[in-house]
Amino acid sequence: MRLSLALALMLALPMLEWRGWDGQWRHGAAAWADDGDGGDGGGGADGEGGFTFPWREPSRPAARPTRPPPRRTQRAPKPPPPPADVVPNELLALNPTPAALGRATALGATEVETVAAGALGLRVVRLRLPARLSVQNALAQLVTTDPGVFERHHRYTLQQAKAATPAADRCEGPACTMPGRLAGLIDWPADARQCGRGQVVGMVDTPVQASHPALAGAELRAEGFHDADRTAAPADHGTAVAALLVGRADDAFAGLLPRARLFTAAPFHQPAQGEPIADASALVKSLDWLAAAAGNGGPNAAPAYPAAFERVLGVTAIDAKRQVYRRAQRGAHIDFALPGVEVWTAGLDGQGRRRSGTSYAVPFMVAFVSQSLAQRSIGRDELLQGRAGPVLDLGAPGHDPIFGWGQPRFEGKC
DSSP states (O other): OOOOOOOOOOOOOOEEEEEOTTSOEEEEEOEEOOOSSSOOSSSOTTSSOOEEOSOOOOOOOTTSOOOOOOOOOOOOOOOOOOOSSEEEEEEEEESOOHHHHHHHHHTTOEEEEEEEEGGGTEEEEEEEOOTTSOHHHHHHHHTTTSTTTEEEEEEEEOOOOOOOOGGGOOOOSGGGSSSHHHHHTTTOOSOOTTTTTTOEEEEESSOOOTTOGGGTTOOEEEEEOSOTTSOBOOSHHHHHHHHHHHOOTTSTTOOSOTTSEEEEEEOOBOOSSSSOEEEHHHHHHHHHHHHHHTTOSOTTSOOOBTTTOSSOOOEEEEOTTSOBOTTOOOSTTOOEEEEOSSEEEEOTTSOEEEEOSHHHHHHHHHHHHHHHHHTTSSOHHHHHTTOOSSEEOOSSSSOBTTTBTOEEOOOSOO
């Protein structure tokens, strides 16, 4: 799963100091304003905004008339829009000492909640900053004494394109069923009815519609981890991914691992506008629950994903012709390439949708990893080193930033 990070650049208005006509020093704060209609006060007919001050200087004595200096308009640069991928007035403290928290509260920060993620060996304290203190300024002061402890509170979105509507999306024949044609790219067994037996799979996504016909009979456990005062994200994405993983074997949306147990954590909530988002604290709660719940199968249980991994695998999406998804990110973090373009998935209305995105390639990676580890055909170290059995090299020889090591191919039967 690829999660994108961004930096918050919060601008604090500086305190101004200047000498007045009577020789006395004056102090004040500059205020920037722009309502977008070109009618701002304080100069600037072009609507870019200017400096305005909430006071006036005393008039000069009449006995000392002077020619007023030419008026000079100072324009402030437009501040950046509020960042969508960080919580603007919060910080996270990772395993902070009491002294480190004391330094944060001395700046005016207050504790919102503490996440004790015991299964991850992590304690996360969520801090809210006062209005006078920006995230940037708070971090600048705290990192000098406590490096690696304080971080911005990031937000994350789903890696997907908009699904086609049923009216414009039709698919008939065996190629439209799952595993179907795309699963054949990785040599997945045509008869997958026994795939996933004795395995536990964890998933972090939007909520799942457990009552969906494609999930009838599936062994599924779900938990939500968004704040109680927020609206849960729609269940369409989570349901589509869940069906790709454990969909009923005799259904049109049969899953890759229909016999597996699925644990689904839902940290995503729906804001008033835009796509579903999940903040970092909710993701920590989700991963901690998965590591604890999905990892408790007993000493003889098959290795669980994701609790069996020390780090995650970076996945990109390819289409039926093994061409990379046009919106996929590129870089050294990419490990493998799997089907994720125009994947036939289950919709909440019972109809099918063609969906594209790296998030739809993840179920193929998860199925490949889980089944391979369960059969002991591949070890963890081999996977992390790009040796996932036979791998079809799709780009430049060896590892490349577009396809990673290439496309894994499954050997054996379920």
